[in-house]
Amino acid sequence: MNEPVRVGVVGLGTVGSGVVRLLVGSADHITRHAGRSIVVEKAVVRDLGKPRNLPLAEDRISADIRTISRDESITVAALLVGGLEPARSMAIDLLEHGKDVVTANKALIAEHGPELFDLARRLGRSIAFEAAAAGGIPIVAAIGQCLAANQIESIRGILNGTSNFILSKMEEEGADYAAVLRAAQEAGYAEADPAMDVDGTDAAHKLAILSHLAFGVWVPWADIPRTGIEQIDQGLMAYAAKLGYRIRLVATAARVDGRLAMRVSPALVKVGTPLAETRGAYNAVSIVGDAVGRLFFHGLGAGQMPTASAVVADIIDTVVGRAAITFQATGILDAESPAARIAGVEMPQRHFLRIPVLDRPGVMAEISGILGRHGVSIASLIQHESGTGGPVPLVIMTHHCPPSAVEKALAEIGRSAVVRGGCDCLPVLDDWRPAEPRQEA
Amino acid sequence: MNEPVRVGVVGLGTVGSGVVRLLVGSADHITRHAGRSIVVEKAVVRDLGKPRNLPLAEDRISADIRTISRDESITVAALLVGGLEPARSMAIDLLEHGKDVVTANKALIAEHGPELFDLARRLGRSIAFEAAAAGGIPIVAAIGQCLAANQIESIRGILNGTSNFILSKMEEEGADYAAVLRAAQEAGYAEADPAMDVDGTDAAHKLAILSHLAFGVWVPWADIPRTGIEQIDQGLMAYAAKLGYRIRLVATAARVDGRLAMRVSPALVKVGTPLAETRGAYNAVSIVGDAVGRLFFHGLGAGQMPTASAVVADIIDTVVGRAAITFQATGILDAESPAARIAGVEMPQRHFLRIPVLDRPGVMAEISGILGRHGVSIASLIQHESGTGGPVPLVIMTHHCPPSAVEKALAEIGRSAVVRGGCDCLPVLDDWRPAEPRQEA
Numbered sequence: 001m002n003e004p005v006r007v008g009v010v011g012l013g014t015v016g017s018g019v020v021r022l023l024v025g026s027a028d029h030i031t032r033h034a035g036r037s038i039v040v041e042k043a044v045v046r047d048l049g050k051p052r053n054l055p056l057a058e059d060r061i062s063a064d065i066r067t068i069s070r071d072e073s074i075t076v077a078a079l080l081v082g083g084l085e086p087a088r089s090m091a092i093d094l095l096e097h098g099k100d101v102v103t104a105n106k107a108l109i110a111e112h113g114p115e116l117f118d119l120a121r122r123l124g125r126s127i128a129f130e131a132a133a134a135g136g137i138p139i140v141a142a143i144g145q146c147l148a149a150n151q152i153e154s155i156r157g158i159l160n161g162t163s164n165f166i167l168s169k170m171e172e173e174g175a176d177y178a179a180v181l182r183a184a185q186e187a188g189y190a191e192a193d194p195a196m197d198v199d200g201t202d203a204a205h206k207l208a209i210l211s212h213l214a215f216g217v218w219v220p221w222a223d224i225p226r227t228g229i230e231q232i233d234q235g236l237m238a239y240a241a242k243l244g245y246r247i248r249l250v251a252t253a254a255r256v257d258g259r260l261a262m263r264v265s266p267a268l269v270k271v272g273t274p275l276a277e278t279r280g281a282y283n284a285v286s287i288v289g290d291a292v293g294r295l296f297f298h299g300l301g302a303g304q305m306p307t308a309s310a311v312v313a314d315i316i317d318t319v320v321g322r323a324a325i326t327f328q329a330t331g332i333l334d335a336e337s338p339a340a341r342i343a344g345v346e347m348p349q350r351h352f353l354r355i356p357v358l359d360r361p362g363v364m365a366e367i368s369g370i371l372g373r374h375g376v377s378i379a380s381l382i383q384h385e386s387g388t389g390g391p392v393p394l395v396i397m398t399h400h401c402p403p404s405a406v407e408k409a410l411a412e413i414g415r416s417a418v419v420r421g422g423c424d425c426l427p428v429l430d431d432w433r434p435a436e437p438r439q440e441a
Numbered sequence: 442m443n444e445p446v447r448v449g450v451v452g453l454g455t456v457g458s459g460v461v462r463l464l465v466g467s468a469d470h471i472t473r474h475a476g477r478s479i480v481v482e483k484a485v486v487r488d489l490g491k492p493r494n495l496p497l498a499e500d501r502i503s504a505d506i507r508t509i510s511r512d513e514s515i516t517v518a519a520l521l522v523g524g525l526e527p528a529r530s531m532a533i534d535l536l537e538h539g540k541d542v543v544t545a546n547k548a549l550i551a552e553h554g555p556e557l558f559d560l561a562r563r564l565g566r567s568i569a570f571e572a573a574a575a576g577g578i579p580i581v582a583a584i585g586q587c588l589a590a591n592q593i594e595s596i597r598g599i600l601n602g603t604s605n606f607i608l609s610k611m612e613e614e615g616a617d618y619a620a621v622l623r624a625a626q627e628a629g630y631a632e633a634d635p636a637m638d639v640d641g642t643d644a645a646h647k648l649a650i651l652s653h654l655a656f657g658v659w660v661p662w663a664d665i666p667r668t669g670i671e672q673i674d675q676g677l678m679a680y681a682a683k684l685g686y687r688i689r690l691v692a693t694a695a696r697v698d699g700r701l702a703m704r705v706s707p708a709l710v711k712v713g714t715p716l717a718e719t720r721g722a723y724n725a726v727s728i729v730g731d732a733v734g735r736l737f738f739h740g741l742g743a744g745q746m747p748t749a750s751a752v753v754a755d756i757i758d759t760v761v762g763r764a765a766i767t768f769q770a771t772g773i774l775d776a777e778s779p780a781a782r783i784a785g786v787e788m789p790q791r792h793f794l795r796i797p798v799l800d801r802p803g804v805m806a807e808i809s810g811i812l813g814r815h816g817v818s819i820a821s822l823i824q825h826e827s828g829t830g831g832p833v834p835l836v837i838m839t840h841h842c843p844p845s846a847v848e849k850a851l852a853e854i855g856r857s858a859v860v861r862g863g864c865d866c867l868p869v870l871d872d873w874r875p876a877e878p879r880q881e882a
Contacts, residue, residue: 022590022732032657033589035770130587136733138579138587145763146571146579148474149463149753216473272713274739291463291750292577295740298715299733309732312590320770322586322763329476329761 002036005319008068008099009043010090011081012061015104015131016043017054018308019078023315024055034316041074042067046081065090069097076318078311079103088112095125100323102314104131104307107196110205110221113212117327126327128314133206134159134283136306137299138313143213143287144326150289152214154254156429157285158278159206161302162190162197163229163249167266168279171237171246177230189281200226200249200264207251207264214287215253215260217340224342226264236354236424239382239395240268243352246276250429254347260340261347263403268352268428274298275429346402350379350428353396353406355413356421359385363418367394370416374409376401391420397428443477446760449509449540450484451531452521453502456545456572457484458495459749460519464756465496475757482515483508487522506531510538517759519752520544529553536566541764543755545572545748548637551646551662554653558768567768569755574647575600575724577747578740579754584654584728585767591730593655595695597870598726599719600647602743603631603638604670604690608707609720612678612687618671630722641667641690641705648692648705655728656694656701658781665783667705677795677865680823680836681709684793687717691870695788701781702788704844709793709869715739716870787843791820791869794837794847796854797862800826804859808835811857815850817842832861838869 007023009016020040023030031037043061052061065086068074077099081087087108094101101120103109108116109132120127130140134157143152158164162184169180181198184190196202201221208221229249240247245268253262269276274296278284283301288294300306317323357363368378382395398406410423448464450457461481464471472478484502493502506527509518518540522528528549535542542561544550550557550573561568571581575598584593599605603625610621622639625631637643642662649662670690681688686709694703710717715737719725724742729735741747758764798804809819823836839847851864 018732026590026592026732029592030590137736138583141582141587142579145758146582146754147750148757149467149471149750151467151470272718274715274718277713277715289750291459291467291746291753293741293744293747295578295738297736297738299736303734305732306734309588309590309730312732313587316589317586320766322766325761325763325766 004037004039005034005076006039006041006074007315008071008074008077009040010065010068010077010079012043012045012052012054013080014304015307015311016078016080017052018304019080019311020054020056022305022308022312030312030316034319036319038315038319042071044068065093069093069099072098074099076100076102076315078315079105080311081105082107084108084111088116091116092119095120095123098123098125100126100128100318102128102311102318104129104311106132106202106205106209110208113209114218120327124328126318126323128318128323129209130314131307131310133209134285134297135161135299135301135303136309137283137285137297137301138310139210139285139297140213142295142297143210147287147289147292147295150291153288153290154252155207155210155214155285155287156250156252156275158248158275158283159203159251159285159301160197160249161281161283161300162194163203164278164283165189165281166198167229167232167247167249170232170234174234176234177232198230199228203249203251203264207253207262211253211260211262211340212337215255215340216337217260218337219260219262219340219342224262224264227266229266231424232266235393236426239354239393240352242382243268243380243397244271245269245352245428246271247426248275248278250275252347256345256347259345260342261345262342263427266426268426270430346404348400348402350400350430351398351403351406352426352428353398353410354424355394355396355419356391356423357394358418358420359390359392360418363394366416366418367413370412371396371398371409374405374412376405376409403427445478445480446475446517447480447482447515448756449512449515449518450481450521451506451509451518451535453484453486453493453495454521455745456748456752457519457521458493459745460521460752461495461497463746463749463753471753471757475760477760479756479760483512485509506534510534510540513539515540517541517543517756519756520546521752522546523548525549525552529557532557533560536561536564539564539566541567541759543569543752543759545570545752547573547643547646547650551649554650555659562769565769567759567764569759569764570650571755572748572751574650575726575738576602576740576742576744577750578724578726578738578742579751580651580726580738581654583736583738584651588728588730588733588736591732594729594731595693596648596651596655596726596728597691597693597716599689599716599724600644600692600726600742601638601690602722602724602741603635604644605719605724606630606722607639608670608673608688608690611673611675615675617675618673639671640669644690644692644705648694648703652694652701652703652781656696656781658701658779660701660703660781660783665703665705668707670707672865673707676834677867680795680834681793683823684709684821684838685712686710686793686869687712688867689716689719691716693788697786697788700786701783702786703783704868707867709867709871711871787845789841789843791841791871792839792844792847793867793869794839794851795865796835796837796860797832797864798835799859799861800831800833801859804835807857807859808854811853812837812839812850815846815853817846817850844868
């Protein structure tokens with residue numbers, strides 16, 4: 001039997017505690033897969049005073065990253081703290097002291113990936129980050145390794161469990177956004193500060209990481225156009241349902257004329273299709289490759305043990321040497337990969353519009369006239385009488401058109417005297433069809 | 442740049458041709474993922490005279506496996522012929538002459554896996570077989586690597602594209618089994634001899650392979666109880682639909698009291714659940730792990746390019762050295778893993794029965810009496826009058842009970858004077874629920 005591998009765990013929050021539990025609780029099983037045993041040598045926490053109920057002796061826990069980075073017996077470090085700092089400095093410290101790094105920190109990879117990958121490569125170390133996108137779904141390995149023979153055409157996914165939990169709860173319970181968010185926070189499903197989850201930032205981080213693997217370009221995540229779910233209300237959900245759709249926060253990256261169109265936004269997805277059936281904290285990813293056709297993955301995108309499952313798989317990959325090969329021998333994590341210019345790249349699609357209009361003659365003619373002048377044609381429409389003469393929602397489903405055309409039309413519509421209040425615009429993703437592979441005999 | 446890696450392709454049928462096309466057509470892309478170029482050095486075919494339209498010079502094609510096995514410049518061989526012989530002898534010849542082997546041949550792995558794995562390990566070579574189960578879905582990597590930290594609780598899947606194509610066509614078109622099979626054969630979706638596809642053998646091969654990876658035991662595929670789809674008719678489909686179900690050929694392996702219950706059979710799956718929505722040549726696999734919870738994968742399970750996608754991913758894995766690590770450093774393909782004894786291990790489930798009975802008083806009392814004596818209780822029931830006095834189908838949905846109890850009851854029912862003809866019995870798989878992971882903080 002080989003010597004045990006000693007691992008340092010940085011951060012004993014939800015994920016870090018799960019990783020310690022899994023490494024200790026499933027030790028026999030993990031030993032079989034790694035060919036040697038893996039032990040938690042030390043852990044580092046921010047607050048030493050916090051009570052913990054973990055299978056880890058107290059004298060192995062410290063508040064100083066150097067107890068791990070300077071310990072030469074430790075070869076692998078699991079970096080399981082969130083945010084950019086001190087995570088970035090810790091990663092650099094660990095790499096510079098010879099540790100291979102495994103992390104679940106998507107913000108860190110999305111923001112500092114090129115810098116850290118470059119440093120790791122120069123030092124002959126590896127960084128593994130399966131847990132940084134879609135939690136327990138092995139999507140990083142799928143794209144980076146299993147689909148290596150494919151030119152990827154598109155990625156589409158529900159990548160943020162918190163916002164999916166909120167949207168599907170709103171749908172099931174008919175409650176409004178604020179009430180569901182509050183309940184989710186009380187139940188521990190949403191952070192005290194949920195901004196990055198609900199405004200699309202977290203999904204944009206993950207989409208940037210997956211796109212790097214899939215398309216071989218570095219995507220500055222902040223360039224990805226994104227809209228959050230804060231504006232979604234029961235009225236929008238009811239109109240969507242009437243048309244046969246549900247609302248999900250969807251992240252998309254697709255090749256359009258050799259460039260990349262990317263977006264994170266709430267979107268209408270047809271009832272019965274896989275994304276619409278993705279509920280609660282589940283994540284889902286659909287990928288189209290030129291050889292494999294369409295692949296679909298569904299699983300828990302967050303939570304202690306699903307995320308720990310991905311982190312420990314990466315630790316095993318690092319221990320056996322596969323992570324080093326992925327990192328060093330292949331060009332998929334090249335720090336010098338070109339930055340993608342995604343501004344202005346659009347995918348024509350249908351749009352769902354809700355426009356608060358005055359209930360008076362001529363309104364329809366005015367709105368449809370403006371849409372028409374911008375090249376946006378109407379596929380279907382719902383309008384009810386207000387009865388009171390007050391504003392009523394005019395709900396429109398457009399034919400396929402570029403998002404920018406709709407934006408321009410809505411800007412003009414917003415200035416119209418017949419409109420009272422803000423307009424809503426959601427893309428409609430109903431092109432879920434079996435994508436057949438390219439070449440056949 | 443590293444030297445190119447020279448690959449030999451054994452078999453230029455549908456999959457072999459796809460592999461050559463992909464290696465040539467996507468060479469730049471593949472080079473980036475492999476860190477070096479991969480070239481098809483030679484191919485071996487059975488029939489040299491057959492015209493081929495491939496990007497491969499004729500003088501590189503021969504009918505003798507030794508042109509590959511004895512060529513020292515070739516380090517990787519893709520073994521893409523079906524059946525057991527000469528595939529087994531070819532695999533041995535290739536391994537003994539220092540080639541790493543990649544194969545899509547599930548019968549070969551299911552039948553001779555332990556022998557071949559053992560030989561490869563002794564010779565310091567690797568065998569990769571992602572394409573042997575579920576075609577383009579990266580399920581071998583998912584179970585063998587990505588879920589390595591999990592104790593797997595169950596695998597359930599649609600693993601045979603041909604039978605799924607036939608069942609979903611029957612459903613959509615209302616045509617009978619024989620007519621759909623004929624049409625599938627004419628369109629090239631089913632083999633001239635479809636026996637292994639429609640009788641459950643092919644799915645059993647794949648289930649045996651996945652179970653080896655998931656549960657660490659070797660399962661003799663022939664021990665897996667299996668029923669094919671030949672007996673499925675429109676009547677069964679109509680009754681299933683009336684109860685809210687569709688019929689699919691489902692392969693299942695699950696831990697029951699520390700042992701494995703395995704089965705391949707047509708089953709009722711609830712409309713709206715992922716397996717019921719798996720149509721045509723698509724495959725689907727659902728896996729439950731103790732840490733990750735339930736993961737679901739969906740993609741094309743057969744066809745030239747999806748299978749080639751998996752084969753080329755394995756070639757890349759072999760070229761960069763990951764396959765060797767998986768094969769040599771981990772215990773997951775241990776030839777000495779214990780053989781699973783699955784006989785007599787049962788998972789209680791609901792059953793759907795169709796019994797042709799005479800339309801006369803007392804029949805219900807007799808049938809329900811027999812079921813009751815065997816501990817099978819009735820959950821719901823459909824019976825129509827015949828009008829003619831002839832036999833009518835009595836359709837019963839049972840509560841959960843062991844399959845063997847239903848079998849014994851049906852044997853007795855078959856001998857009853859009120860029964861005219863054979864009974865049908867399908868398990869009902871309606872326990873699709875979000876499987877939550879084990880430990881939470």
